Amino acid sequence: MTERFILKYFTNDLLAPLHDGAQFPVTAGRMAFSTDSYVVQPAFFPGGNIGKLAVCGTVNDLAMNGAIPQYLSCGLILEEGLAFNELDEILHTMSEMATAANVQIVTGDTKVVKKGEVDKIYINTAGIGMIPTGVDIGPHRVKSGMDVILSGSIGDHSIAVMGQRFGLDLSD
Template sequence: MGHGGGGALSAELVRHLFLPAFGTEGDRLSDSARFTLGGARLAFSTDSFVVRPLFFPGGSIGDLAVNGTVNDLAMSGASPAYLSCAAVLEEGVEMSVVARIAEAMGEAARRAGVSVVTGDTKVVEAGHGDGVYLNTAGVGLVPDGVDLRPERVVPGDVVLVSGAIGLHGVAIMSVREGLEFGVEVASDCAPLAGLVQAMLAVTGDLHVLRDPTRGGVAAALNEIAASSGTGVVLHERALPVPDPVANACAVLGLDPLYVANEGKLVAFVPRQHAEAVLAAMRAHPLGAEAAVVGEVVADHPGMVVARTGFGGTRVVDLPLGEQLPRIC
């Protein structure tokens, strides 16, 4: 299970097993592949969704399948256009459940401005699945002049987060385990391409974007720090952690930095553009709670540290696996 959690074990599996087998270069691994085809700059991404339960406050596996792939494309600066959908159905799952999921996917695609244009269906025997698994792949166009990759991060860059963190993981755990935290916590599942376009309208010189899903903000920051050879300093008090998430994490013994999100992004922005980009984010419905949460430094390359409210610092490591399994 740890190898599927988006942390150090996942990275090890990809780099030391899959990449050598495929003969693929791994230096520029990101949320989507970027390449030129017929003169067009394209982004291409694929993702599988095995979340349990299939429906949760704020969304469903159908919403996740669309928004997850749309967001992976958006993190490359692409305008998502087309998706595929492959569904693996377990024998015995009710057709009404499959219909609800399909309808959720269609509505999510319309909201995101993409079309689901091809797909596949397979059925496995009862007991060999978990109701419904989905895979989506997507393609989008990358505008000229946009170059989002960790290698562009330099000391002095400002780290922005688009809003409250930890909502998706806590929402899944609340319904999976029947936990109550005094107020319903809903997933933040949402398509981020519009927010990214608003940011790029300010400047095409954003350095890197990442949606902090499995492994949370901590995993995203560690991956970027390692790829760029720089250090990241987080200001813990500036992190937008909503009270229900903080309370739930306190009860469960979790750190909000490691809890998954499905409708947030982390941005590394040149300091001279940070104020204008932050204003553009806050003017967008999905970035209204955007905040400056840290900065890039030359010290401790490849390491993320957090300055606590008490004046100390702590190391924010890359998680080994995942605190909450099966959240997407």
């Protein structure tokens, strides 16, 4: 499974040894470390899938710490009987999102559990990023009266997932 699916999308020098972890150089300064787990049902929805949420969510968490994301880990919990084409699509999406965010998936783990113990797939990602000198982003900096700037729409993924879950047509 590792060669057929994982290494198909996540090949890099840090993952290549297939060791129990990744070893990488660090520069002086501060690092940010974040982790998140994804248990989205359904795993596929308009505009993406659980793999996109996993990579983008952890990259966003690092960015919210002022960090430049560099490395991710990926833990997969797969339901017995998960269709290989669905796993392939999720991993392909994760690879695309990691490339777009300029991060490498450098370590991970996969477990298969009995049918019915999870809903197709659960994903845990953890990320490490470097915080540039002089950057100090966090809730402690938020003050009453500040503006919130959005770079895009908000809530699209939640609405898409809810629409799929409840059979709603939200195409407009």
